[in-house]
Amino acid sequence: AQSVTQLGSHVSVSEGALVLLRCNYSSSVPPYLFWYVQYPNQGLQLLLKYTTGATLVKGINGFEAEFKKSETSFHLTKPSAHMSDAAEYFCAVSEAGSARQLTFGSGTQLTVLP
Amino acid sequence: KAGVTQTPRYLIKTRGQQVTLSCSPISGHRSVSWYQQTPGQGLQFLFEYFSETQRNKGNFPGRFSGRQFSNSRSEMNVSTLELGDSALYLCASSLDGVGADTQYFGPGTRLTVL
Numbered sequence: 001a002q003s004v005t006q007l008g009s010h011v012s013v014s015e016g017a018l019v020l021l022r023c024n025y026s027s028s029v030p031p032y033l034f035w036y037v038q039y040p041n042q043g044l045q046l047l048l049k050y051t052t053g054a055t056l057v058k059g060i061n062g063f064e065a066e067f068k069k070s071e072t073s074f075h076l077t078k079p080s081a082h083m084s085d086a087a088e089y090f091c092a093v094s095e096a097g098s099a100r101q102l103t104f105g106s107g108t109q110l111t112v113l114p
Numbered sequence: 115k116a117g118v119t120q121t122p123r124y125l126i127k128t129r130g131q132q133v134t135l136s137c138s139p140i141s142g143h144r145s146v147s148w149y150q151q152t153p154g155q156g157l158q159f160l161f162e163y164f165s166e167t168q169r170n171k172g173n174f175p176g177r178f179s180g181r182q183f184s185n186s187r188s189e190m191n192v193s194t195l196e197l198g199d200s201a202l203y204l205c206a207s208s209l210d211g212v213g214a215d216t217q218y219f220g221p222g223t224r225l226t227v228l
Contacts, residue, residue, distance in 0.1 A: 043219035051214035100211030104157035
């Protein structure tokens with residue numbers, strides 16, 4: 001069975017500082033990996049996804065993530081935080097070949113301090 | 115192109131009642147998935163439909179059911195509501211739910227069971 005672990009349910013950074021949100025997964029087969037963002041009272045918006053190929057994935061709003069198979073990690077980063085980045089972030093995994101059933105991590109609430 | 119729409123956005127029911135939630139996918143999308151989001155359990159997969167057939171089902175009791183119509187619109191039904199069913203129910207659509215198909219989420223229906 002697949003599982004996702006997000007280290008740190010709450011992360012605070014100063015505006016302009018580096019954002020690092022951690023995600024580790026377990027899967028018996030090479031998975032597809034996703035990062036979604038959720039703003040208050042809204043659904044989930046896809047930031048980026050890894051399927052195959054290049055392990056450094058660039059997404060929207062300046063976010064990127066690197067797939068490290070040896071570490072079973074898919075950490076999300078952004079060089080410079082903006083106030084509008086404050087939201088909840090979810091890492092998700094699906095079995096390669098089928099992205100229709102996502103297993104989500106417990107989420108990380110990002111606070112950006114002025 | 116219009117996004118995924120869900121109706122109603124908010125619902126209040128009492129224990130023992132039943133409820134039906136509706137989801138209209140993005141035009142051209144044929145796969146619809148449903149997720150339950152609660153503070154305690156996080157985001158959990160309920161089921162996925164494609165071409166009016168349930169292809170995947172999560173680990174939820176039989177009180178949770180769904181269906182999909184020929185126009186890809188989907189409904190989910192919860193019978194004999196329990197307090198623990200209070201949650202945000204999210205619907206997601208994708209083209210066909212295979213490969214690295216991206217799931218696009220709606221804003222959700224907030225169900226409160228009293």
